[in-house]
Amino acid sequence: MLVQLVMDAIQLIYLVPLLPLLGCLITGLGRNLLPKPVTGFIGSLVIFISFCLSIWVFSAVSVEGFTPKNISYFTFISVAKLHIPFEFDVDQLTAIFLLIITGVGFLIHVYSISYMKDETQSGFGRYFSFLNLFVFAMLILVLGGNYVIMYIGWEGVALASYLLIGYWFKDHDNNNAGRKAFIMNRVGDMGFLLAIFWLVSIFGTVSYHDLYNPENGFISGLSTVNSPEIVGISLLFFIGAIGKSAQIPLYTWLPDAMAGPTPVSALIHAATMVTAGIYMIARSNILYALAPTTMAVVAGIGLATAIFAAIIALKQNDIKKVLAYSTVSQLGYMFLGLGVGAFSASVFHVMTHAFFKALLFLAAGSVIHAMSGEQDITKMGGLGKRMKITYVTFFIACLAIAGIPPFAGFFSKDEILAAAYSQNPVLYILGLAGSLLTAFYMFRLLAMTFKGKFRGTEEQEHHIHESPPTMTVPLIILAVLSAIGGFLGIPQSFVKDGNVINNFLSPVFEQSKKSVSVAELPHQTEWILLVVSSVLVIIVSIWAYNKFKNYLTPAPESGLGKIISNKFYVDEIYDAVFVRPYHSLSAFLNNIFDKKGIDGIVNGVGKSVNYGSRQLRLLQSGQVGSYLLLMVIGLLIFFIIQLFTK
Amino acid sequence: MEIKWYIFLSAILFCIGIIGALTRRNSIIVFMCIELMLNSVNLLLVAFSKMHLAVPNAFGASMASSAQIFVFFIMILAAAEVSVGLAIIVMLYRNTRSIDINFLNRLKN
Numbered sequence: 029m030l031v032q033l034v035m036d037a038i039q040l041i042y043l044v045p046l047l048p049l050l051g052c053l054i055t056g057l058g059r060n061l062l063p064k065p066v067t068g069f070i071g072s073l074v075i076f077i078s079f080c081l082s083i084w085v086f087s088a089v090s091v092e093g094f095t096p097k098n099i100s101y102f103t104f105i106s107v108a109k110l111h112i113p114f115e116f117d118v119d120q121l122t123a124i125f126l127l128i129i130t131g132v133g134f135l136i137h138v139y140s141i142s143y144m145k146d147e148t149q150s151g152f153g154r155y156f157s158f159l160n161l162f163v164f165a166m167l168i169l170v171l172g173g174n175y176v177i178m179y180i181g182w183e184g185v186a187l188a189s190y191l192l193i194g195y196w197f198k199d200h201d202n203n204n205a206g207r208k209a210f211i212m213n214r215v216g217d218m219g220f221l222l223a224i225f226w227l228v229s230i231f232g233t234v235s236y237h238d239l240y241n242p243e244n245g246f247i248s249g250l251s252t253v254n255s256p257e258i259v260g261i262s263l264l265f266f267i268g269a270i271g272k273s274a275q276i277p278l279y280t281w282l283p284d285a286m287a288g289p290t291p292v293s294a295l296i297h298a299a300t301m302v303t304a305g306i307y308m309i310a311r312s313n314i315l316y317a318l319a320p321t322t323m324a325v326v327a328g329i330g331l332a333t334a335i336f337a338a339i340i341a342l343k344q345n346d347i348k349k350v351l352a353y354s355t356v357s358q359l360g361y362m363f364l365g366l367g368v369g370a371f372s373a374s375v376f377h378v379m380t381h382a383f384f385k386a387l388l389f390l391a392a393g394s395v396i397h398a399m400s401g402e403q404d405i406t407k408m409g410g411l412g413k414r415m416k417i418t419y420v421t422f423f424i425a426c427l428a429i430a431g432i433p434p435f436a437g438f439f440s441k442d443e444i445l446a447a448a449y450s451q452n453p454v455l456y457i458l459g460l461a462g463s464l465l466t467a468f469y470m471f472r473l474l475a476m477t478f479k480g481k482f483r484g485t486e487e488q489e490h491h492i493h494e495s496p497p498t499m500t501v502p503l504i505i506l507a508v509l510s511a512i513g514g515f516l517g518i519p520q521s522f523v524k525d526g527n528v529i530n531n532f533l534s535p536v537f538e539q540s541k542k543s544v545s546v547a548e549l550p551h552q553t554e555w556i557l558l559v560v561s562s563v564l565v566i567i568v569s570i571w572a573y574n575k576f577k578n579y580l581t582p583a584p585e586s587g588l589g590k591i592i593s594n595k596f597y598v599d600e601i602y603d604a605v606f607v608r609p610y611h612s613l614s615a616f617l618n619n620i621f622d623k624k625g626i627d628g629i630v631n632g633v634g635k636s637v638n639y640g641s642r643q644l645r646l647l648q649s650g651q652v653g654s655y656l657l658l659m660v661i662g663l664l665i666f667f668i669i670q671l672f673t674k
Numbered sequence: 675m676e677i678k679w680y681i682f683l684s685a686i687l688f689c690i691g692i693i694g695a696l697t698r699r700n701s702i703i704v705f706m707c708i709e710l711m712l713n714s715v716n717l718l719l720v721a722f723s724k725m726h727l728a729v730p731n732a733f734g735a736s737m738a739s740s741a742q743i744f745v746f747f748i749m750i751l752a753a754a755e756v757s758v759g760l761a762i763i764v765m766l767y768r769n770t771r772s773i774d775i776n777f778l779n780r781l782k783n
Contacts, residue, residue: 650779652704656695 038088038097038118044081044126045167047074052160059153067149068141071156075137075163079130082123089123090532098173098237105176109232115173117236121536124375124529125170125307128382132299133163135502139390140291142498143397155195159295162188166300170307174235175224178308182220182272185301186213192296193288205287212281216271220308223264230257240314240539248314248539254321262315262322266329269305273359275333280599282356286348290393293348298355298389299382306362306378310536313371317540327367327451331458334360336596338465342472343585343593346403347392350473354429355385357466361444364459369544370447372533376517377444379529380436383513384428387506391422394495394503395477399488405476406582407488412478414492417500419478421507426474428510430467431565433558439514442561443527446519446554450547460561467565468572475576483580519558521551680721687714701763701775705756712752716745 051074055067062070088094096119104114137159144155165184172178186209194206227234231246239247250258269275274282285297296302309316309326316323334357341353358381365374396403398415412419428435431442441463449456482489494500518526525531549557585593594600647658687710694707723741763773770777 652775652778653696653699660692660696 038085038099040081041085041099041116041118041171042101044078044085044130045164045171047078047081048160048164048167050074052157052164055153055160056157059150059157062149062153064145064147064149064152065141067153067156068137071160072134072137072141074160075130075134078163078167079127079134082126082130085118086123086127089118089120094120096237096535098235100173110228112174112176112234114177115235116171116177117173118171119536120533121307121310121375122170124379124533126167128379129163129166129170129300132382132386132506133166133295135505136291136295136299136386136390139294139393139499139502140289142496143291143393144289155192155289158188158191158195159292162192162296162301166304169304173237174233175220175227176234178311179217179220179224182217182268182304185296185304186210186217186272189213189285189296189301192292193285195288195292199287202287205281205284209281209285212278213271216268216278219264219267219271221268223261223268226257226261226264230261236311240312242539245314247318250318253318253543255318258315259319259321262312262319263325265308265312265315266322266326269308269363270329271305272308273302273305273363274356275305275329275360275363276336279333279337279356280602283349283352283595286346286352290348290389290396293352294386294389294393297352298385302355302359303362303378303382306359306366306374309363309366310371310375313537313540316366317369317543320544323367323369323544325367327364327448327455330360330363330365330367331448331455331462332360333357334364334462335458335465336360338462338469339592340595341469342465343589344469344595345406345582345593347395347405347408347473347477348389348403350405350469351385351388351392354388354466354469357462358385358429361441361459361462364448364455365444368444368447368451368455369540370444371537371540372530373440373443373447373517375533376529377440379516380428380440380510380513383436383506384425384510387421387425387503387510388429390499390503390506391418391425394418394499395422397495397499398492399484400491402484402488405473406579407484408477408482409480409484409579410478410482411492415478415494417494417503421500421503422474422478424507425510426470426569428514430470430569431463431561432467432569433562434514436510436513438562439517439519442558443517443519445561446549446557449553449557450549456557460564463561464564464568467568471569471572472576475573476579479573479577480579519554520548521554677721677725680717684714684718684721687711687717699774699776701766701773701778704775705759705763709752709756712748716748719745719748 051071055062055071059067096117098115098117100113100115102114103111105112137156140155140159144152147155162185165181165188167181169178169181169185172181190206190210193209194203196202224234227239231239233239233246237245239245242248247258252258271278282297282302286293288297316326337353337356337360341350341357344350344353358377362374362377362381365371365377394415395408395411395418398411398418399408402408424435428437431438445456445459445463448459482492516527516529518528520527591597691707691709691711691714694710695704698704698707719741723745726741766777767773
C-alpha cells in the first residue's frame with residue numbers, strides 16, 4: 029500500500045511543474061479576456077494544486093526506506109556519445125524545495141491578488157503569467173535530474189525575474205534594474221555553463237545519478253581529494269551560485285531588483301530564486317566534499333558577504349533595500365554553512381529564511397500599500413497602532429531573523445554558527461558579529477516603521493489602513509511558520525533526535541559526510557555558544573529598538589556613516605571600472621570602428637566602383653566611327669600580341 | 675600567277691575598307707566598305723583554296739572544297755547582313771532625314 033502510494037506520487041511528479049506552466053499560458057494568453065478575479069483564481073489555484081501534489085510527493089519521500097527515484101521522459105540532447113535525457117530526480121532535498129517553492133509561492137500568489145488589484149486587466153494577467161512562469165522554472169530547476177535541466181530552470185528563473193523586476197516597464201529605472209539583474213546573472217551563468225562543459229568533457233555525462241550514485245558514480249567514486257579538475261569544476265559552479273544568490277562580488281543586482289512589485293521581491297528575491305545557488309551546491313555536495321579548497325572559498329565568500337551586506341543594511345532608509353541587503357547577508361550565512369560542510373543546516377536555513385523573509389517582504393508590502401507607495405522609513409513611524417496584524421507579524425519575523433529563541437531563525441542560524449565554530453572559532457566570532465548586525469538593523473527597521481510619531485504627510489496619515497484579509501492571512505500563516513518552523517531542527521543537545529530536518533536530509537548528504545564531517549561539539553560548548561549568542565542578540569535588539577523608537581529626523585551622515593549609507597560606493601566603483609569603460613568601448617566601436625572603419629570599407633568599395641564607372645562611361649561616346657576605330661585598334665593589338673608571344 | 679599578288683590585292687582591298695569605314699560619315703559608304711572587307715577576305719580564301727587544290731595533301735583529298743564552301747557561307751552572311759543593315763539605314767533615314775552615321779549617337783543614352 030505504502031509502496032503503491034510512493035509509486036503513484038512519483039509517477040505524477042511531472043504535474044508539479046506542468047500546472048504552473050499551464051497557468052502561465054492561460055493567464056498570459058487570456059489577459060485581455062479574463063477578468064481579474066478569474067486570473068487571480070487560476071494563477072493561485074494551479075500553484076495550490078502543485079502544492080498539494082508536493083505534499084503527496086513529500087509524504088511519499090518520507091516513507092521509511094525510500095530510495096531516490098530517477099524518472100527519464102525523453103532524450104533531450106543526443107550528440108555522438110553524449111546523451112542528455114530530460115529527467116527528473118526525486119529525493120529528500122527535492123521534496124523540501126518543492127514544498128518551500130509551492131507553499132510560499134501559493135501564499136504570495138494569494139497576497140498578490142489584493143496587492144496588484146489596481147493594475148489594469150491585461151497588466152494583472154501579465155503579472156500572474158510571469159509569476160506562474162517563475163514557479164514553473166524554479167520547479168524545473170529543483171526537479172531536474174541533471175545539470176542541463178537545472179540550467180534550463182536556472183535561465184528560466186532569470187528570465188522571469190527580469191520580466192517581473194521590469195514589470196512597471198514605463199519607468200525606465202525599473203528596466204535598468206531588470207537589465208542589471210539579468211546581466212549580472214549572466215556573468216555567473218557563464219561559470220555554470222563552463223562547469224557543465226567541463227563535466228561533459230571529463231565524464232561524458234551530466235546526470236546526477238551517473239555522477240553521484242553511491243555504487244558506481246563517476247565523482248563519488250573518485251578517491252583523490254582536491255584534484256585540479258574537481259576544484260575547477262566546483263569553483264565554476266560556485267561562480268554560477270554567486271551570480272544567482274547575490275554574493276560578493278555579484279550581489280549589487282539584488283538591491284536594485286527591489287524595483288519590482290513587492291510580492292515579487294518576496295517570492296523571487298528572498299524566498300526561492302536566490303536560494304537556487306544553495307540548492308545547486310547542496311545537490312553537488314559530493315563534488316564539493318572532494319574539493320576542500322572550494323569549500324574554503326565558499327565559506328570565505330559567504331561570511332564576507334554576510335557581514336558586508338549587514339553593515340550596508342545598517343544605514344539604508346528604504347524599507348525594501350534594508351530587506352534586500354538582509355537577504356544578501358542571510359544568503360551569505362547559507363554559503364558559510366555549505367562551506368563548513370553543514371549542508372543540511374544550510375537547507376534548513378533556506379527553509380526558515382523563506383518563511384521569515386517572505387513574511388518581512390509581504391509585511392513591508394502591506395506597509396507600502398498603506399503608505400500609498402512610500403518606501404522611505406524616515407517618513408514612516410507609528411504605524412503599529414493603525415496596522416496591528418502587519419505590526420505583529422513583522423515583529424515575529426524580526427525575532428525570527430535576528431535569531432532570538434525560540435523563533436525559526438535561531439535554530440537554523442545557530443546550527444550554521446555551531447558548525448562554523450567546530451571548523452574554526454574565528455568563523456564563529458565573525459558570524460556572530462554579523463548576526464548582531466542583523467539584529468540591530470532589523471530592530472532599527474521595526475522601530476522606525478512602527479513606533480514613534482508619524483513623519484509623513486497629512487494625506488498619507490489619513491490613508492493608513494490595515495490591508496484586506498487576502499493580504500493579512502498569508503502574513504499570519506507565514507508568521508506562524510516563522511515562529512514554529514525552527515522546531516524542525518532542534519539541536520541534539522536539547523532533544524535527542526530533535527533535528528528532524530537533519531535526519532530527513534541525511535541520505536542526501538551521507539556520501540559527502542565521509543570526506544567533510546562537521547565535528548560534533550561537546551554539549552557543554554554548544555550550550556555556551558547558544559546562550560552567549562542569544563544574550564548578545566537580545567541585548568543588541570533591545571538597544572536598537574530603544575535607540576530608534578523615538579526617531580524624529582534623519583541626522584546628516586558623515587565619515588564612515590556616509591560611506592555605509594552610500595553602500596561603500598560599490599555601485600559607483602563597478603560603474604567606473606566596468607560599466608563606463610564598456611560603454612566607451614562600445615561607443616568607440618560604434619562611432620569609430622563601425623562607422624568609419626567597416627562602413628568606410630563598404631562605402632569605399634561602392635564609391636570607387638561608382639567613380640570608375642563614371643570615368644569608363646565616357647568611352648561610350650555614341651560615335652559609331654570611334655567604336656569602329658577602337659575595334660580596329662583592338663584587333664591590331666591582338667595581332668601584335670600574337671606576333672610577340674609566338 | 676603567284677599567291678602573293680592575291681594577298682597583296684586582298685590586303686589593299688581590306689585596308690581601303692578599313693579606312694573607308696573609319697573615315698566616311700555616309701552610312702551607305704561605310705556599309706560598302708564593310709562589304710569590301712568581307713569580300714577581300716573571300717578573295718583570299720578562294721586564292722588559298724585554289725593553291726591547295728594544286729597540292730593534294732597526304733590523304734589525297736584537298737582543303738579546297740571546304741574553303742569554297744566557307745566563302746559561300748560568308749556571302750550568305752553578307753546578304754543577311756545587308757538586308758538587316760539596309761533596313762536599319764532606311765529607318766535611320768526615315769527618322770532623321772539623313773544617313774549621316776554620326777546621327778546614330780542618339781542611341782547613346
